[in-house]
Amino acid sequence: MGRGVLLFTVLCVSLAAADRKPTIAEKLREDADLSQFLALLERNVVANTSLQYRQLTMFAPTNEAFQRYNGMMDDNLVLYHISNLATTLTNLDYAISSEFDGNPPLWVTRRRDAMHDDIYVNNAKVHVSRSYQATNRNGKRQVLHVIDQVLQPLQPHGSSSSSSSVYNPNAFQFLEHSDEFNIGQHRLRSFRQKVTQLQKKEVFNADGRHTFFIPVDEGFKPTTRSDLIDEKVVDGHVIPHHVLFTKATPDTKEFETLAFGDNVKVIVSFSTAMNGNEEITYVKSNTVAGDAKHSRGVVIADIVKANIPVKNGVVHLIQRPLMVVDTSVIDFLKEKDDGPLCKFYEVIMDLGSNNQFLKELNVAKDITLFAPSNEAWNEPSVQNIVRNHQKLKDILNLHLVRERLPMDAIIHNNMNQIYQAPTASPRKYLYFNVLTHGNNKTLTVEGGGVNATVIQPNIAATNGFVHIIDRVLGVPYTTVYEKLRTDPMLNITYNLGRRQVFNHQLKDMEHRYTYFVPRDHAWLKFQIRHPSAFKALFKEDYGYFTKQILERHVIRAGRAYTVSDLKLLANETHPFVLPTSRDPLRLRVKESDKNYYVEWNGHWIHVFRPDVECTNGIIHVIDEPFVLESDIRATGAADKIRVTSSLFLLFVSFCFARMLEN
Known part of the structure; x- marks a missing residue:
């Protein structure tokens, strides 16, 4: 009897153990992708104690994130990834306190667009599907979030925070004591001096959540650049009420700065570009409204050290001051x-x-x-x-x-x-x-x-x-067909050429085409003068007439002709004959007031855009189509033939019906 009770008890305990949800500690040990974070955690006594006895939220970077990380790696780094509150993704506010020295905040961004609803902690993206919550052996609720970057706190020089007199600094404290922190070789003395001189400390001391851009000393060359920084320029380096980490902020999204008032209006945005395999992030100030001291336009600066978290937001160190226009075009290049x-x-x-x-x-x-x-x-x-x-x-x-x-x-x-x-x-x-x-x-x-x-x-x-x-001008990359298809000024000619597959020849790379293409404006003028003929060109059973008209505009040969070529061959007194599929095209060319004109059928037509180069030819955009009066009469005659044919068929049908009645 006693042995049966014992077996039953063992079975119940085994079933209970099987049903028990793994703790966060067990989850970390099971997940090979988090092994480097687990190793860091196990070396820290405070983190281990919290894991055993306390409620917490843990942000665990993947092994790949550690492989990309090139910052300081000491045993206390793990504490910047832990908060002493258990917080699920749903309950994450805009900031959460960390266990790192001074309890600096971790900043949370919810980035929503048409395709995604992403969550970032500082500059690290949360793998939403891998978040997990459980209770530890002491019944304390704990939450695990997996992230794709190692969180990097603002750390003093050396391996110990004891070398710094400031814990969890705000933006001004960081600026004032920047020499004590691990920010590489960058020095911030010039901008710090301007902020102090202009009595703008309160801008960087302000409580809340803000984004600060601080130019490094190298950006104050030439030395006269410092003289152009006034109170308004300092304000242009601060975005209030938004904590913007680079990866968590969409490119080109614009934010108003403190320098956005009645007279001067300055907005700031981020952009990224590839330089070989390296991604470079820029910040752009755009003075959309300026005054005598602040020029309108965009100033671009590299972010030389991004995403430095501070008590009241985030700091980005930039290569030069924003808003200051003191370089020529060639200097910018x-x-x-x-x-x-x-x-x-x-x-x-x-x-x-x-x-x-x-x-x-x-x-x-x-x-x-x-x-x-x-x-x-x-x-x-x-x-x-x-x-x-x-x-x-x-x-x-x-x-x-x-x-x-x-x-x-x-x-x-x-x-x-x-x-x-x-x-x-x-x-x-x-x-x-x-x-x-x-x-x-x-x-x-x-x-x-x-x-x-x-x-x-x-x-x-x-x-x-x-x-x-985004492209080098003057180096063609499309065929005549593609240019015709994509140019917003040439829609009507393209649509006419879709009839009887006329356009398809323009893809051919074996020949060279010279195509005099009437722009949309030219066809609309033609429509006003000849509405019925214009309408007829688009009717299904007039495709033959349409094709004949377009053929008159195309020369297919072993070479393409620029307007300069044609001017040499066909001056104002001697026409030049170009072969087309329809009939010879007799043209004269002249230049007047820096514009070109071609003479066809007795009158001069303006060449609106000459020499549009393509990979298999040249387009000349003209202000009037090559249409003869006989073409217009032909479409009119075809209309009459179609009406007569319809009446004849109606008459035959009527006669046939009467025969059946009799």
Whole structure:
């Protein structure tokens, strides 16, 4: 009887043990991906005691996170990953106190977008699906969150916090005692001196949660730059009420700074770019409204040390002060060896230090440079062009406009018509288009047949503006077909060419095409003059007439013809005959007031955009289609034939019905 009771008791205990949920300590030992964190934890007496006897929340970095970590690694680091409250993801507030010396906060960000709802602790992303909660052997509730980065506290020099007089500093205390902390070789004395001199301590001492940008001493060269920093500029280095860690903050999202008032308005955003295999993070101040002392435009600075947590938010050390415009366009290009336009500067310098383009950048008073990004120069077609110095000179000039063109001026000029700006390349223009998505406006620019997007507008310089674009202008990368399909100015011609698969020939790389393409505006003018003919061009059973008209605009040959080529062959007095699939195209060409015109069928037609280069030919965008009166009469006659045929069929049907009745 006693033996049976004993067996029953053992069985009950075994079943209870099987049903018991593993503790956090057991969970850590089971998960091989958390072994490095477990090793760190086991070396710390305080952490082990908490795990056995106390309620807690633990943020455990993966082994991969430790492999990427290059900060200080001492036994107390684990305490920055522990809080003495058990907090699930649902209950995480904007901050949670850590067990590290001084109990500095861990900052929580909930980043929501259309696809994800992510949670970050400082700059570490939480693996939401791996969060786990249980009670320990003493019945204390505990929570485990797995993260993808090691949390890095602000630590003093050396391995012990005893060397520092400040625990858990706020932003000003960090600035005041920065020499005591482990921030590499960076020194902050110049900015600290300006903050003290301008009596702006309270900005960095403010309680709450804020983001602070502090320029390092190297950013105060030339020394005159310090004189340009006033109270408003200091305010432009602080984003109130937001703690913004780099990874947890979306690129290009704009935040108002303390320098956002009635007269001066400054916003700040982050952006990232790849330099080889290295990701570089920048911060951009955009003075959208300025005054006599604060120039409008964007100033970009590298973040040289990011994500330093402090008691009242986060600090980012930056390469130079924000808001301060004291460099020329060429100085901005060459400011840093790994800057956002370093490859563009290398290309310019490859032409030699005495090249004309460089000279103009050095002496010009009012310019706008559309500068291709570092990534844009990696295209194989671009690499081939770079080796051709004569061609490269023409391409560089295509990126330069000899006037100041901030983005809002371009958008304003583009409101009622397609805005075109003359470039440093003779008789070549840039053409702009504005795409609107809700409240956001995207600016595109076309030059030499290449359509590029402005990915960073309005970088301010003392002698103008720089707009960073995503492609090198003048180096074609699309066929005539693709250009026609994607250009917003050529929609009507493209849609007409879809009839009877006319457009498909334009993909052919065996031939070279010269295509005189009427822009949409030209077709709309034609519609006003000939509404019925225009309507007929789009009818299904008029495809033959449409194809005949388009054939008159296309020359397929062994070479493509630029407008300059045609001008040599066909001047104002002697026409040149070009073969088409329809009938010979007789053209004369003239130049007037820096514009080209072609004479066809007795009248002159403006070439709105000449020499749009493609990989298999050239497009010339014209302001009037090559349509004859006989084409219009033919469509009208076809309309009458169709009506007559319909009446005849109706008559036959009527007669047949009467026969059946009889």
